Each structure stands twice: as C-alpha cells, then as structure tokens.
Amino acid sequence: MxxxxxxxxxxxxxxxxxxxxxxxxxxxxxxxxxxxxxxxxxxxxxxxxxxxxxxxxxxxxxxxxRSDTKFSIPTIGSEVLARVVRINPRAASVAIQMVGSTPCQEDFQGIVRVQDIRATEKDLVQMINSFHPGDIIRAEVISLGDQRSYYLATVKNEHGVVFAQSVDGNAMVPVSWEEMQDSKTGAIEKRKCAKPF
Incomplete structure (x- = not known):
C-alpha cells in the first residue's frame, strides 16, 4: 500500500x-x-x-x-482567468492569474464594473447575483484602466464564472446562464455563468 x-x-x-x-x-x-x-x-x-x-x-x-518558466501580461483584448477578491454594488475586484493559457508571474489587479457584466439589461444587473468572492471568472481585458487595475468585461457568452463554491464549500455546476447548483446539496445560487466550451 x-x-x-x-x-x-x-x-x-x-x-x-x-x-x-x-x-x-x-x-x-x-x-x-x-x-x-x-x-x-x-x-x-x-x-x-x-x-x-x-x-x-x-x-x-x-x-x-508557482512555475517560473514563461509568463504573460494582460493587454487589451486578452482573455484572462481571475479570482474574485471582493465585491461591492458597483464593481468586483479581481486578481488576474492567467492570460490565455499562460500564467502571470504575479497577480494583476482587475475590476469588473457592474455595467460590464452582461451585454443586455445592464440596468437590472446586480453584483451579488453575478459574482461572489472566491469565484474564478473568465473575462476580457477592455481597458488598461488606471495604474492600479485593468478593466475587465464578461459580456460575451463564454465569459463569466467558470468555477465557484457554494456557501457550504462544495463545488458548483452551472444549470443555466445565471444559476449554479451545489453538486452535493442541490442548492441553487445566482451567478453570471460562462458558457462551457
């Protein structure tokens, strides 16, 4: 053994x-x-x-x-993977960890504003129903922003939450474009889900 x-x-x-x-x-x-x-x-x-x-x-x-081979830096138009650090009603602060399939040497700060989450019905979007701290999201860099943060958007269907844990700490699976389900308890939570490839 x-x-x-x-x-x-x-x-x-x-x-x-x-x-x-x-x-x-x-x-x-x-x-x-x-x-x-x-x-x-x-x-x-x-x-x-x-x-x-x-x-x-x-x-x-x-x-x-962390791998110390090749690294990448976000640029406008880059697709990134980022971890949601905190949210407020107007924006989510994220740590960008991958650009395309290449890891970043260190996390870059990013912001997803509430108006950049969905392409339609932007006035109805609520941050708490889109992302939670700890979620991993796929997004696009739309602006270099200020010196501290990149601006990201998840308006495309393939962008949004790709990994999330429920309030009970279990992995969740998407059941629609705006809901994920706890794989163990079956509880439903709101998210802006990324369309699977």
Missing amino acids: SSTSTTTAASSSTSIVTPGRRLGLTQEYIAGAGTYVRGGTIYASVLGTQKIDQSDDSKPILQIL
Whole structure:
C-alpha cells in the first residue's frame, strides 16, 4: 500500500493545478504554501505545480509551486482567468492569474464594473447575483484602466464564472446562464455563468 501512495504522490507532484482545485483532506495532508483550507478540504489558491513533501510530522505537506518558466501580461483584448477578491454594488475586484493559457508571474489587479457584466439589461444587473468572492471568472481585458487595475468585461457568452463554491464549500455546476447548483446539496445560487466550451 505504501508503494501505491508513493506513486500517487510522485504523479501528483508533476500536475498543473488552477485556483480552487480540490487537492486533498487535512486528515491526510498538511496545507502548505499556495493552498487554503475550507471544511477540512485543501484547495489550491494559486496556479502552479502540485508538490507533496514529507515532513517531520506524520502527514506530508501538500503545496503549490508557482512555475517560473514563461509568463504573460494582460493587454487589451486578452482573455484572462481571475479570482474574485471582493465585491461591492458597483464593481468586483479581481486578481488576474492567467492570460490565455499562460500564467502571470504575479497577480494583476482587475475590476469588473457592474455595467460590464452582461451585454443586455445592464440596468437590472446586480453584483451579488453575478459574482461572489472566491469565484474564478473568465473575462476580457477592455481597458488598461488606471495604474492600479485593468478593466475587465464578461459580456460575451463564454465569459463569466467558470468555477465557484457554494456557501457550504462544495463545488458548483452551472444549470443555466445565471444559476449554479451545489453538486452535493442541490442548492441553487445566482451567478453570471460562462458558457462551457
């Protein structure tokens, strides 16, 4: 059995993971750098390579190492993946982590204004029904904004939330363009969902 777990650890140490990816349980691993814990489950908080190290304790350390190969910088028209950091009624602040399929060396700050969420019925859009902190969204860079933040838009059908967790901490799946469902409890939450490719 020990050889099997060693093989699993070795294979997982070479896999690329994205933010929000479920990695393991706290009863089996110690959460290391680049991870966070919710409800006894360890999740990736950054984009990078999963690595498992043995520690002096009985449990191995599970961490995410950021790749230091090639990186990208957002430009106007770029499609990006970003993590929602906080929201208010007028805008969502996000951390841009990938440009296309290339990771950023460090997170870039971005803003999605409420008028840039949907292409139609913009006056009816409510931020709380579109994004929640922790959501991973796919968006387009529409402006370089000020010196601190890029302006992003999710008006296209393929843009919006691509990964979200419910209030109970479970992964959610889209059931319509504006709703996601908890995969375990079946509870429905409002989101501006990205159309799957």
